[in-house]
Amino acid sequence: MERSLVVSDVDGTLLGDEDGTRRFGEFIAEHRDSLKLVYASGRFFYSLVESIHEHHLPAPDAIICGVGSEIRDYPSGEIDKPWQRRVLQDFHAGDVRDALRSFPRLVDQPQACQSPGKVSYFLHGADATQLNALRKTLKFKGIHADIVYSSGRDLDIMPEGVNKGAATLHIAERLDISHNKIIVCGDSGNDLPMFRLGLHGIIVANAQPELVDYHRPGLFHATKPCADGVVQGLNYWLMEAVN
Numbered sequence: 138m139e140r141s142l143v144v145s146d147v148d149g150t151l152l153g154d155e156d157g158t159r160r161f162g163e164f165i166a167e168h169r170d171s172l173k174l175v176y177a178s179g180r181f182f183y184s185l186v187e188s189i190h191e192h193h194l195p196a197p198d199a200i201i202c203g204v205g206s207e208i209r210d211y212p213s214g215e216i217d218k219p220w221q222r223r224v225l226q227d228f229h230a231g232d233v234r235d236a237l238r239s240f241p242r243l244v245d246q247p248q249a250c251q252s253p254g255k256v257s258y259f260l261h262g263a264d265a266t267q268l269n270a271l272r273k274t275l276k277f278k279g280i281h282a283d284i285v286y287s288s289g290r291d292l293d294i295m296p297e298g299v300n301k302g303a304a305t306l307h308i309a310e311r312l313d314i315s316h317n318k319i320i321v322c323g324d325s326g327n328d329l330p331m332f333r334l335g336l337h338g339i340i341v342a343n344a345q346p347e348l349v350d351y352h353r354p355g356l357f358h359a360t361k362p363c364a365d366g367v368v369q370g371l372n373y374w375l376m377e378a379v380n
């Protein structure tokens with residue numbers, strides 16, 4: 138039987154309720170032989186390794202870090218080189234910073250949140266007009282980048298086409314897993330590119346407004362929050378739909 142690939146966001150999806158996280162661990166342990174597990178986060182590898190240990194999250198096969206800007210195997214930490222080349226081929230973080238210097242409300246996120254393939258700011262309560270102004274400025278300066286805005290606060294400037302969704306498809310191809318065997322889980326805007334791919338999806342009950350209102354066929358809106366919502370959705374997809 139072909140294995141399923143579960144790709145899940147971490148903060149607010151698998152973490153946020155300790156009892157739920159424990160129940161998720163128990164569910165994965167029961168089904169570990171029939172699935173591959175990947176975490177997809179805005180955070181970077183070593184921060185996620187800490188969380189895996191601290192919260193007893195099940196060991197994944199790989200981690201999508203920095204909103205898709207990096208893929209590493211777990212536990213080795215080995216970087217996916219083909220993906221790294223794709224991310225950095227036409228993106229220079231310094232150029233992005235220079236281009237956006239004139240936007241006064243942008244506050245740099247800590248150094249631990251930055252990488253050569255992702256420039257991150259805090260921007261509180263931005264509306265569509267402000268985000269469009271940022272997009273236009275980048276375009277005007279000849280920078281091929283995408284803007285990801287999450288939770289009314291986190292602004293990530295990414296290489297064009299690089300996000301958690303594209304990284305998910307890259308891993309699926311590497312593992313030779315077909316699209317109808319992929320299940321993606323999340324709670325906020327930087328998870329949207331995964332949900333837009335037409336894969337099986339799980340949106341947890343505590344999701345941010347940008348996801349609560351997002352509907353399309355193939356999405357399971359859990360009635361339970363955080364990891365309990367993921368387990369609810371996995372039961373739905375693994376038991377009823379995928380097999």
Ligand SMILES: [Mg+2]
Binds near residue numbers: 147149150323325
């Ligand atoms: Mg999240």
